[in-house]
Amino acid sequence: MTLTIEAPDASGLRPACPVCGASAAGSFESLAATAPRDTARGAVRFFCCGGCGLRFQEAAPGEDGSVYAEVEFPREMVDGPAPSARAGVSWRLFDEAVLDRFEKLAPGRRLLDVGSGDGRFLAAAARRGFDAQGVDVSPVLAEIARKRSGATVWQGSLPKLGLPAGSFDVVNIDLVLVYVPEPAPLLREVERLLVPGGVCRIREFFVDSLRPRMARLRWWYYSDTALRVYTRRSLAQLAARSGLAIERSIPGTELSFRAFRVAMAKKSRLGGPLSPALYWMKKARFGPTPLAADCTYYLRKPAAGRGEGR
Numbered sequence: 001m002t003l004t005i006e007a008p009d010a011s012g013l014r015p016a017c018p019v020c021g022a023s024a025a026g027s028f029e030s031l032a033a034t035a036p037r038d039t040a041r042g043a044v045r046f047f048c049c050g051g052c053g054l055r056f057q058e059a060a061p062g063e064d065g066s067v068y069a070e071v072e073f074p075r076e077m078v079d080g081p082a083p084s085a086r087a088g089v090s091w092r093l094f095d096e097a098v099l100d101r102f103e104k105l106a107p108g109r110r111l112l113d114v115g116s117g118d119g120r121f122l123a124a125a126a127r128r129g130f131d132a133q134g135v136d137v138s139p140v141l142a143e144i145a146r147k148r149s150g151a152t153v154w155q156g157s158l159p160k161l162g163l164p165a166g167s168f169d170v171v172n173i174d175l176v177l178v179y180v181p182e183p184a185p186l187l188r189e190v191e192r193l194l195v196p197g198g199v200c201r202i203r204e205f206f207v208d209s210l211r212p213r214m215a216r217l218r219w220w221y222y223s224d225t226a227l228r229v230y231t232r233r234s235l236a237q238l239a240a241r242s243g244l245a246i247e248r249s250i251p252g253t254e255l256s257f258r259a260f261r262v263a264m265a266k267k268s269r270l271g272g273p274l275s276p277a278l279y280w281m282k283k284a285r286f287g288p289t290p291l292a293a294d295c296t297y298y299l300r301k302p303a304a305g306r307g308e309g310r
């Protein structure tokens with residue numbers, strides 16, 4: 001099953017994949033995108049990499065990924081309630097599950113949240129005693145996150161900040177890669193910023209899962225702001241090219257069944273009784289293919305880190 005609908009366009013244009021460099025093997029127009037935010041980009045056309053299968057839009061020159069900010073975080077939020085007040089119990093359980101795992105896997109507590117958004121996760125990490133810092137390309141969001149978490153939040157593109165090597169034990173990249181025009185330099189920088197043995201967590205929605213494959217061109221993730229939509233192979237390529245080893249992958253949800261039940265029960269009256277079925281759906285696999293599209297990867301920088309010279 002493949003989503004490649006058309007041969008490369010008549011002009012012979014075959015843009016190169018921003019992950020593996022292979023040429024696009026085809027393209028399609030998303031049926032999920034309803035209102036293109038960026039008229040310069042025109043209709044939302046995705047190219048399909050002939051190598052790793054990444055679906056990608058052509059990014060405008062100088063595109064920095066900040067197009068996501070106004071979509072994901074509407075302006076009203078700037079003066080809205082703090083994330084701790086907004087975030088319900090399901091977010092609290094989610095953040096705790098992630099931080100539990102960081103405590104088990106990471107060699108220390110210096111944490112960088114890449115694409116820290118409204119600072120919800122930063123605040124949770126700081127409360128747990130992590131030495132947490134954030135970075136966001138959006139100046140508005142960087143300011144919000146600073147105010148709301150009390151953490152240092154850098155504004156800009158991470159590779160351009162030039163932070164000292166080996167500054168962090170753990171880096172979190174949660175639903176951010178989809179907006180990043182140049183993911184390869186970002187991951188190489190993450191590798192440089194991690195201590196040897198440090199951990200990088202990446203959560204994304206993957207097009208080669210069963211539900212997106214069934215939804216085809218109508219998959220909701222093919223939105224105007226989704227610059228790069230990953231396959232598991234794309235993620236593996238990205239990890240390998242940045243010198244990070246995939247340690248584990250967790251499809252569906254990181255919550256334990258017990259925590260998932262609590263979260264669902266708090267969300268709606270139906271959620272509690274339905275939770276066993278929903279949890280099963282999130283974890284179901286058909287052969288090697290998961291049903292749910294979201295998956296979390298834990299990558300590790302080898303103890304004898306590349307280029308560390310120690």
Ligand SMILES: [Zn+2]
Pocket residue numbers: 017018019020021022049050051052053054234
């Ligand atoms: Zn590729």
